[in-house]
Structures are given as C-alpha cells and as structure tokens.
Amino acid sequence: QQLSTSYYHKSCPRFEQIMQDTTTNKQIASPTTAGAALRLFFHDCLVEGCDASVLISSTPFNKAERDADINLSLPGDGFDVVVRAKTALELACPGVVSCADILAVATRNLVTMMGGPFYNVKLGRRDGRVSRAPRAQNTLPTPTMSMNRIIRIFKSIGFSVQEMVALTGAHTIGFSHCSQISSDIYNYSRTSQFDPSYNPRYASGLRNACADYKKNPSLSVFNDIMTPRDFDNSYYKNLPKGLGVLRSDRALMMDRRTRPFVELYARDQKAFFEAFARAIEKLSLNGVKTGRNGEIRRRCDSFN
Numbered sequence: 001q002q003l004s005t006s007y008y009h010k011s012c013p014r015f016e017q018i019m020q021d022t023t024t025n026k027q028i029a030s031p032t033t034a035g036a037a038l039r040l041f042f043h044d045c046l047v048e049g050c051d052a053s054v055l056i057s058s059t060p061f062n063k064a065e066r067d068a069d070i071n072l073s074l075p076g077d078g079f080d081v082v083v084r085a086k087t088a089l090e091l092a093c094p095g096v097v098s099c100a101d102i103l104a105v106a107t108r109n110l111v112t113m114m115g116g117p118f119y120n121v122k123l124g125r126r127d128g129r130v131s132r133a134p135r136a137q138n139t140l141p142t143p144t145m146s147m148n149r150i151i152r153i154f155k156s157i158g159f160s161v162q163e164m165v166a167l168t169g170a171h172t173i174g175f176s177h178c179s180q181i182s183s184d185i186y187n188y189s190r191t192s193q194f195d196p197s198y199n200p201r202y203a204s205g206l207r208n209a210c211a212d213y214k215k216n217p218s219l220s221v222f223n224d225i226m227t228p229r230d231f232d233n234s235y236y237k238n239l240p241k242g243l244g245v246l247r248s249d250r251a252l253m254m255d256r257r258t259r260p261f262v263e264l265y266a267r268d269q270k271a272f273f274e275a276f277a278r279a280i281e282k283l284s285l286n287g288v289k290t291g292r293n294g295e296i297r298r299r300c301d302s303f304n
C-alpha cells in the first residue's frame, strides 16, 4: 500500500474540509498553535517516523515519548489541534483517518496559514504501536549539541546539510523557553556575561525578558524577534546580526558548512520557501508505516 494525496477521497470525502476548518478555528483562537504543531510534527517524524508516536500518553507500564524531558516543553495546543480534528473526523468517518495523517496535514495547513509555502502531503500513514521516552531523548537535537552532531542526526534520516538548514527555518515562528538559553545569557564565562555570538543589545534584551525565569519557568522569548508570527525568511536575516535565539541557531552562521545556505535563504525568500517545502514534504514521509505495520487509533493518545 502506497501513500497518495487522494487516499481519503472515497473513504472520507470531507477530510480536507474538516482539517481546514479545525486548523483555522484553532489557530484563530490560539495563535501559538502553528509553532506548537510544527515542532510537534518534527519531534514525531524524527522518532519512529511520522506515526503519531509522540501523541501517546504514558501508562504505569510505559513512559511515552511526550514525557521525555526534551518533549515536556511541547505546548498543549499542538496536541489539542490534533484531538479536535480527530473528534470531528471520527464523527464523519469513524475508524478511517490516522492520527499521523492528521498531524501532518494540520502542520501543513498551519504553515501555509502563517504565510509559508503550500506543499502536498501524501496520505495513508498508519499510527505506530511504540512510544518510548528514552528513544526521543536519544534521537532529538538540542541547542547545545555541536554542529557535527546536529548534522549527523539529520544525515541519519537522509537529510543533507542544506536540507537541515532549510528545515530549521521553522524557527521563523514560535517561542523558546528562557531555560533553553539561560546558560548563554547569564554568567556565560568568567569574562563575559553572555555568549559573544549574540548581538550585545539583543543579549541584554533577552536577559531582561528572562530575568524572572527561575520563579516563572513558562517565561519564553520569540524565536524570530523581527517577525515572530510570520512564516518568512527573517530568521536567516537575523543570524548574521547575532539575533539568533538558540545556540544552535547562531551556530548555523558560525559553521562554514551551514553559513552559505543561511546567506542564500537570507537574501532569497523564494529559494527558502522552495527548499523548505521540499524538505518538509520529505520529512513527512520519514519512516511512515502502512498496512499491518500500524493501526488507525481510536484515540490519538493511546494504542488500540
């Protein structure tokens, strides 16, 4: 069985419409949904493939991916938009649409809604039957990893350096928690309060914004200080100015393997959109399960 864009045409003719309505309504009610869903999708596809393994809740017998430390910051809005779509789809066509397809299409709709490129999402993914916290913890990239390690993670699922740089343009929207950058902005070294790869004024702005983060762990800052809600190429324009929020963002500008692509996407938004669309379309096919390798979950947060 192969994936196709018309997979639900007969079995669930209202699929596209229900997805469009659900994502639009959710994004209008909660504007942080787009970033939340996009990161959730990335974290799903990197671990066990795009199979909704990240949506599973833990049980007394299994600590699931979503309870891995690295996933605790995934905002509820990303999960919620999937649950809403699943509820509507189960009424319209019970037992037909997978949670993995719902997350893939919700992400695409939201990227497009924020002004990003449209791309095709092939359908027919089945939901996975494995979700283990240690696998998420050991697989996903973190901002303090060396560029070598980050490149290796993407290479292991078939992505080039250029594709990795394009995908990370996702940081043109959304937030990072202060805890992700505290070691870069407070008491960075004996000689510098903050990481010198920051623009100094930006660093002091971040220090102010995060001042209370120990008492208030939910404090966050924009990933793209210039256009935090628009899916555009301003993320790449920020990097040469020292306006990258995460250490891994600023590292894209420091490393000679990644810098040329940062510069390309900074000057050419069309090139970024084309590369992002191709890369996320490819990501959306990573490790997909078909036939008896998966199931159509009744609820997205538990195995059948």
Ligand code: HEM
Pocket: 032, 034, 035, 036, 038, 039, 042, 073, 074, 075, 141, 142, 143, 144, 150, 167, 168, 170, 171, 173, 174, 175, 176, 177, 178, 180, 223, 246, 248
């Ligand atoms: C290159 C390696 C990457 C690293 C080290 C990384 C790390 C992070 C971290 C630490 C955050 C902040 C999370 C928080 O504090 O809540 C974040 C946010 C985000 N990441 Fe990445 N990321 C990477 C690549 C990607 C890719 C490839 C995508 C999607 C295609 C992506 C999508 C996002 C989005 C949308 C947010 C904002 C989430 C929100 O607003 O809730 N990231 N990333």
Ligand SMILES: [Ca+2]
Pocket: 043, 044, 045, 046, 047, 048, 049, 050, 051, 052, 053, 054, 128
């Ligand atoms: Ca997965």
Ligand SMILES: [Ca+2]
Pocket: 172, 173, 224, 226, 227, 228, 229, 230, 231, 232, 233, 234, 235
């Ligand atoms: Ca932006």
